[in-house]
Amino acid sequence: MSHGSPPDDEASAAPLLATVELLRLAKEGDQQALEQILVRYVPRLRRWASGRLPVRARSLMDTGDLVQETLMRVLTGLDRIEVRGPGGFQAYVRQAVLNRIRDEVRWTNRRPGPDGVPESLENPAPSPLENAIGGDLLDRYERALATLKEPERDLLHLRIELDFDYEEIAAMTGKSSRDAVRMAVQRALARLAEAMGHER
Amino acid sequence: MSADRDAIERLLASISDGASTDWDQELLQSPAAQRTQVAALRDIANIAAFNRGLQRGPDPFASAANGPSAAPRQWGHLMLLDRLGAGSQAEVHRAWDSVLQREVALKLDPAAAPGGSDEMLLREGRAAARIKHPNVVTVHGIDRHDGVVGMWMELVRGDSLERIVAGRSALSIPDALRLARELASALVAVHEAGLLHADLKPANVVRDADGRFVLTDFGLGRRPWSQAGAPTPSGTPMYMAPELFASTPASERSDLYSWGMVLWFALAGRHAFEATSLPGLIEDAKRGPAAKLATLRTDAPPALVAIIERAIAPAPEARFASARELALALEPTAADPAATPVAPKRTPRVLMLLAAVMTVVIAVVAQRYAGRLLSRPQEAARPAPASAPVVPTGAYTVDASFFKRTADAATPLANGDRVRPGDRLSLQIRASRASHVYVLNEDEQGERYLLFPQPRFDTRNPLPADSNMTLPGGIGTVEQAWTVTSAGGREHFLVVVSPEPVAELEAELATLATASPGRPIEYARVSNGAVELLRGVGGVSQLPAHAPAAPRRQEAFAEFKALAGRENAVQGTWVRQFVLVNPDH
Numbered sequence: 001m002s003h004g005s006p007p008d009d010e011a012s013a014a015p016l017l018a019t020v021e022l023l024r025l026a027k028e029g030d031q032q033a034l035e036q037i038l039v040r041y042v043p044r045l046r047r048w049a050s051g052r053l054p055v056r057a058r059s060l061m062d063t064g065d066l067v068q069e070t071l072m073r074v075l076t077g078l079d080r081i082e083v084r085g086p087g088g089f090q091a092y093v094r095q096a097v098l099n100r101i102r103d104e105v106r107w108t109n110r111r112p113g114p115d116g117v118p119e120s121l122e123n124p125a126p127s128p129l130e131n132a133i134g135g136d137l138l139d140r141y142e143r144a145l146a147t148l149k150e151p152e153r154d155l156l157h158l159r160i161e162l163d164f165d166y167e168e169i170a171a172m173t174g175k176s177s178r179d180a181v182r183m184a185v186q187r188a189l190a191r192l193a194e195a196m197g198h199e200r
Numbered sequence: 201m202s203a204d205r206d207a208i209e210r211l212l213a214s215i216s217d218g219a220s221t222d223w224d225q226e227l228l229q230s231p232a233a234q235r236t237q238v239a240a241l242r243d244i245a246n247i248a249a250f251n252r253g254l255q256r257g258p259d260p261f262a263s264a265a266n267g268p269s270a271a272p273r274q275w276g277h278l279m280l281l282d283r284l285g286a287g288s289q290a291e292v293h294r295a296w297d298s299v300l301q302r303e304v305a306l307k308l309d310p311a312a313a314p315g316g317s318d319e320m321l322l323r324e325g326r327a328a329a330r331i332k333h334p335n336v337v338t339v340h341g342i343d344r345h346d347g348v349v350g351m352w353m354e355l356v357r358g359d360s361l362e363r364i365v366a367g368r369s370a371l372s373i374p375d376a377l378r379l380a381r382e383l384a385s386a387l388v389a390v391h392e393a394g395l396l397h398a399d400l401k402p403a404n405v406v407r408d409a410d411g412r413f414v415l416t417d418f419g420l421g422r423r424p425w426s427q428a429g430a431p432t433p434s435g436t437p438m439y440m441a442p443e444l445f446a447s448t449p450a451s452e453r454s455d456l457y458s459w460g461m462v463l464w465f466a467l468a469g470r471h472a473f474e475a476t477s478l479p480g481l482i483e484d485a486k487r488g489p490a491a492k493l494a495t496l497r498t499d500a501p502p503a504l505v506a507i508i509e510r511a512i513a514p515a516p517e518a519r520f521a522s523a524r525e526l527a528l529a530l531e532p533t534a535a536d537p538a539a540t541p542v543a544p545k546r547t548p549r550v551l552m553l554l555a556a557v558m559t560v561v562i563a564v565v566a567q568r569y570a571g572r573l574l575s576r577p578q579e580a581a582r583p584a585p586a587s588a589p590v591v592p593t594g595a596y597t598v599d600a601s602f603f604k605r606t607a608d609a610a611t612p613l614a615n616g617d618r619v620r621p622g623d624r625l626s627l628q629i630r631a632s633r634a635s636h637v638y639v640l641n642e643d644e645q646g647e648r649y650l651l652f653p654q655p656r657f658d659t660r661n662p663l664p665a666d667s668n669m670t671l672p673g674g675i676g677t678v679e680q681a682w683t684v685t686s687a688g689g690r691e692h693f694l695v696v697v698s699p700e701p702v703a704e705l706e707a708e709l710a711t712l713a714t715a716s717p718g719r720p721i722e723y724a725r726v727s728n729g730a731v732e733l734l735r736g737v738g739g740v741s742q743l744p745a746h747a748p749a750a751p752r753r754q755e756a757f758a759e760f761k762a763l764a765g766r767e768n769a770v771q772g773t774w775v776r777q778f779v780l781v782n783p784d785h
Contacts, residue, residue: 130248131298132279137243159216160248163255176785186212193240 018174019089026075040172041090042068044162046095051129053101071101079103091153094161146196152188159185204234204741211238212645214556215245218252228656238335249303251294253281276345278306278352292417294355297340299621304340305355307417308348325351331393335386335785337406337416340621351640356414361466362402372501379405379413380463381530382505386415387523391452398450402465426697437478438471442485453510453516456526460511460519463504464489468496472512486514505534539743598697600629602763602778606679619691624681625780627652627671629663631697638705639671640694641682650708651693653684661701691780695763698773 019191021039025033046067053066074096130138145153153174159181166178166185175181207230214221223242230238274280278295284305296308325342327353332338338354340372361379369625371379383405384516387573390397397404397415404417437445444450464472472489477479484490489512492503507529513519520526603610605624641653653661653673657680659673672680696702763776 012588039400046254048251051250052256102511123325128274128279129247129250131277133243133246137247141247159242161251163218163252182213182216185216189212189215190208190240193237193244196240196243199235 004145019172021088021173037075038071040069041071041093044164045071047095048144048161049101050095052098052127054105054127066104067097067102070097089154090148090157094153140196141192142199144192146189147195148191152184152191155181155188156192157187160189207235208237208241208300210243211245215248217240217249218774219517221245228736245303246296249281250279251292253279253296257285268782275348275350276343277306278304278350280306280626286606295352297352303355304352305337305416306352308349308350327393327395331389331395333386334412335382335414336389337414340409343640344780353416356406356408356416357410358406358414360403361405361407361413361462364407365402365466366471370497371466373497373501376463376467377533378411378502379466380507380533383415383459383462384523384527384530386413387452387455388527391455391523394454395453396450397458399439399746400455402462405462426447429463436482440485441516442482443516444480445485451516452522453519453727456511456523457513459526460508463495463508464512467493467500467508486512488512501533504530507533508746516540540617558626591741595771596635596699597630597632598635598767598774599631600627600763600768600776602627602693602780613778613780615779616781621784624683627693627695629667629671629695631663632666633686633700634662634665634701636696637663637669637671638694638696638699640696640705641692642692653709655709677722691743691782693763693778693780695778697770698772702773 019037022037023031026037049067056059072095074093126135145156148156151173155169157171158172159166164172166181168186169181170178173181175184207226211226213219221243226291227235227238227242244438275295277299278297281296281303283295284294291308291309293306295304297304322342322344325339329339329341338357340352340354342349342351344350359367370376383400387397387400389441399417400415404415406416410415415683439458439461441454444454460747461472468491472491473481473484474490491507493502494502497505505553507526510529511519545756559714602613603626604619606615610628612627613619613625627639631637637652640648640649642648642652642700653671657673659669659671663669667780672682674680696705715784764777
């Protein structure tokens with residue numbers, strides 16, 4: 001079976017400074033560092049978010065805009081982010097995007113229908129990911145993920161959700177090698193599986 | 201226990217690396233204590249595969265700009281994962297089927313019959329879905345969503361013949377003979393379903409892990425009578441019959457030409473023609489290959505070379521008249537034991553035992569589990585009884601019902617009830633004396649399989665007297681069920697109860713490979729003779745001496761009485777049929 005290649009976005013050409021370093025530079029007003037963060041994350045985040053946004057809500061706002069806007073909000077509020085590094089930033093952004101998606105869905109549900117009556121408050125059309133794996137499993141995954149430490153969540157988000165390769169993750173998180181990342185991802189996966197198992 | 205830890209670490213690595221894993225098998229093999237963990241890992245792997253598909257697939261934000269021909273992320277109930285390949289018209293994706301809960305191959309053809317009749321395309325898809333053959337990819341369905349026609353089918357894991365030859369040069373003679381026969385047999389099935397393949401080439405032949413060659417990639421709108429007006433040649437020029445370049449419609453004989461060219465390529469390790477332009481290729485095809493296959497492969501059986509040369513004759517009328525004629529011509533090549541491939545075992549068409557359905561009943565340590573499985577080969581390989589005395593030995597009662605199973609309920613099924621892919625079935629049976637029970641399945645093509653007993657099941661014959669037994673029973677500590685894996689027509693079951701072993705069925709059972717942990721479950725194919733024998737025994741009326749010729753294969757089970765709950769005063773061997781409707785739409 002063949003495997004496709006990760007998206008060939010501009011991020012792959014950008015120097016892979018550790019995210020924590022980019023954030024530090026960005027906080028000091030380095031516009032290039034800010035752009036690098038955007039270039040690195042936006043293409044992958046919006047692909048990831050496209051699987052999380054219900055189809056009905058998606059028509060209201062392009063997912064790419066949603067992601068970019070969220071990331072910009074996070075970045076312009078840099079002073080409020082505690083850059084603990086390494087780790088934590090990606091999980092923070094991920095949660096911010098998910099919150100933004102939830103707001104979008106809520107807004108969609110309360111939008112009056114054609115006859116002026118608000119549409120159902122129930123969950124609109126499920127997201128593509130819910131369609132693929134089921135809402136229950138997705139809930140279990142999110143709850144289990146929330147029990148992990150931030151660095152573990154970061155690793156899983158970067159590897160399992162955004163499909164960064166080990167070398168990229170090593171550079172972004174400041175880990176020593178691809179093997180170190182691989183082992184850390186596997187440890188985080190084991191903890192996630194354990195947490196999901198307990199949720200059954 | 202270290203082996204168990206290794207297994208978990210292997211699964212963690214496979215998720216992390218994005219490698220492919222057969223999770224059904226992993227779950228079946230995993231010891232009870234680890235099953236929850238393995239199930240959670242499978243769930244994470246599915247989520248990871250979904251995300252990988254998003255990251256590696258076409259940019260979803262470019263699709264609006266590209267218009268309706270751009271591949272959608274979600275197509276009907278299928279979620280696109282990786283793109284496996286693309287041609288001039290269609291793309292093939294690995295996709296997640298949320299109904300079947302498995303990965304499938306999805307061929308999306310935005311250009312299929314533009315403006316044409318959906319009904320015709322859907323009919324063709326349904327015809328393809330009715331082809332159930334071990335050497336033809338199983339088509340699960342066809343539909344149109346958002347203006348894009350798609351056909352989803354079995355995801356065959358293996359290498360294409362094109363890649364095999366590119367990586368290793370020509371096939372060995374035994375492999376080539378196997379390819380010749382299996383591909384011819386596949387074409388018989390395709391043509392007898394009223395379809396043409398019309399793009400048979402090495403890239404469309406996949407060899408799976410069991411060595412089975414599988415014909416893949418059905419096109420749409422390639423039926424002979426679907427070509428209106430002057431047809432445009434479609435296919436891969438190197439394997440296209442010369443008459444197709446002159447706008448002659450594709451035919452069975454043009455498929456046979458492609459078969460011959462594929463065999464030529466497999467044996468020679470290169471294409472038959474060396475032309476570098478289409479006009480040059482057309483001229484070459486009219487003359488036939490310049491090189492002699494017998495010269496390139498002096499070890500090839502002359503009979504095989506002669507068959508290939510006849511198949512690729514430039515004039516259609518000089519070729520075999522049909523795939524069946526070709527298959528018959530190939531039969532003598534199987535006479536050479538050194539060249540005879542082992543017939544692949546396969547699972548029944550629709551019903552296969554697949555899933556662990558119920559919760560773990562008893563905690564059994566992994567060592568014991570593995571030990572029990574490993575202890576079975578001797579039993580599985582025991583010789584079949586020399587005879588099958590079917591002697592009425594006093595009346596007994598039989599009480600039998602099929603059930604549809606879910607995690608928390610068992611719903612009784614009546615003859616004629618409908619089932620759907622994903623449904624899980626079991627048989628509850630109780631006899632007032634110790635009995636040998638056999639469950640056979642017959643699909644609409646007339647293929648028959650012995651579903652029970654199986655060497656890997658814990659439940660074995662004879663079943664004890666006066667005990668409610670649920671079949672197929674368990675493997676290790678996990679109860680199993682027969683799972684409906686695809687749709688299509690009717691499913692006939694035959695339930696046989698006998699105080700003594702039934703020799704013919706035991707003989708079929710003895711053909712199964714010995715059991716070992718991790719080996720996929722195999723089903724014994726039941727011969728005509730075994731079923732015919734059942735007609736004349738016990739609770740089934742004897743055929744009269746002047747009985748008409750044997751019924752068509754599709755009706756082999758049809759003359760048995762229907763299964764109907766409890767029956768008293770059963771004498772000798774008791775046989776009943778049970779029919780479930782499994783429509784393909």
